[in-house]
Amino acid sequence: MTAIVMTLGQGRTTDIPQELSRFQVNSNNPYVSFAAKTREASVLIYTSGKVVFQGTGASVLASQFGYQDILENSKAKSPAGQNLALIGSDEVGNGSYFGGLAVVASFVTPDEHAWLKKLGVDDSKNLNDIKIRQLAPVLEEKIPHKALLLSPQKYNQVVGKGKRHNAVSVKVALHNQAIYLLLQEVARPDKIVIDAFTSQKNYEKYVKAETNHFDNPLTFEEKAEGKYLAVAVSSIIARNLFLENLDKLSQETGFILPSGAGNKSDKVASQILATYGMSGLEHTAKLHFANTQKAQALLKK
Template sequence: MNNLVITVDHQQKKQIKAQYANYQLPNNNPYVEAFFKVEGVSITLYQSGKLMFQGEKAGSLAQNWGYQDEQSPQQPIQSQQVPMIGTDEVGNGSYFGGLAVVASFVTPKDHAFLKSLGVDDSKRLTDQKICQIAPVLKENITHQALLLTPKKYNEVIDKGYNAVSVKVALHNQAIFLLLQKGVQPQKIVIDAFTSSKNYNRYLAQESNHFPNPITLEEKAEGKYLAVAVSSIIARAMFLENLAQLSQEIGYYLPSGAGKPSDQVARDILAQYGMTGLEQTAKLHFANTQKAHALLSNRK
């Protein structure tokens, strides 16, 4: 569905305008309170409280603000009654910032505690909520967290990895290290980012292996508490890394890969050259070429 409309309250209006501040564009409609362009989706916030999403990814963004697709409803988190490991990654779609991958071990006795915290798919939680509960999860749930900084990410890509194979390596390593801590899962679920055939092909190139079978499942972060925990911890790690890099470089680094990222990349190029981007961004993204073009046009 490419055109969705929901109703938001005053507090949500404030959150929307804060979250999408860097994506705001001018709009002359007197009934429009704010207009944004995010990941190719036009988002129009009306004075009346109506919020309209237009674009290919309209449904995905609208779900962040309460929209539920009646055609394919969000599958509730399952109260799986087996000890399991779940993994997820955050940062793959963002030009700036690193790539965080987390594997978490959750048993049935953890379910009540996790639900009391409001553990859910991180895409349906605000960043503020994620940053509140992530430290509690890290303290109470056995997990393994890995963060590939932009500098290291670029080095790995230069060595022949690609956007998929680097994730295979990180997910596999996180699970391997978590198993080394002595946990005994009956099931291992990875939030699917590629096919099983591709995963196994890239996995063959890695040195660390384990005998446990794995399952790659789409939208697993919304089905399994173990994956949801990993999703939340990974998101908090990514945000922390993005904030740290912003402080070091002296520019606010936006999440995502839209026009705001192009413009910030241009300014970093102008001040620091490619060295600045190597430290803060995933260079193989198209944003790098766009930033060079923007800088050339400005001269």
């Protein structure tokens, strides 16, 4: 069966739920936020951001949402910077209501590229969680890196109205700290790449408030985890760290906490509210998300 994988945000994939709404079907998979089936193909959107087209008409359907354009531009995925010693930084958990925010910076040299490719290193959004959990321990052992996890409880203490950080500045702080700590332990890299989550101007504005600074120039690139192996390594380690935190919080509460911020998260949040009150959400979720209000509304029904 033909299968094509894209990432939510690539091409016109964000338009899929609206344009294929008449073909929507139910899915029992808790990690699927949207499912649709046409005569020739089906499409699944996972809470991780992965979009999978399957069936004999998968390529045709995917092309309607920009897949062909991505193929034609695939050469851009291997910039000249791959031949440099790189620090790549990425974060996971930013779009998930439950779980913490994980940021990882990794140092990769060109002589490690062949091994990493053979291992199957890729953007974490293109790998299932089983593969992530297999790869991460190997990468953690072999690749110099710094991993930071901001737990939901700590996140809620520092992010929000009237608090030290907003949702962007807290990521700036974590990326800056992870890179700073890694620079203390590795040779000076030829380049530092951050998977762009905000503009460079915005980043530089927020980083001024941080205690630790370094003089290495930074490069900000969108979808950098698909272009640079150093960023891909960071995305895998960060994803695994996020998943481990989600597992831990699930065990502590007795509820299976989903990733993402869809309807499933609203329902689980309302159950946690009913069982533990607001302190339960403070311990497991990012309170400034709209899911908090949705969960409270569900509880009142």
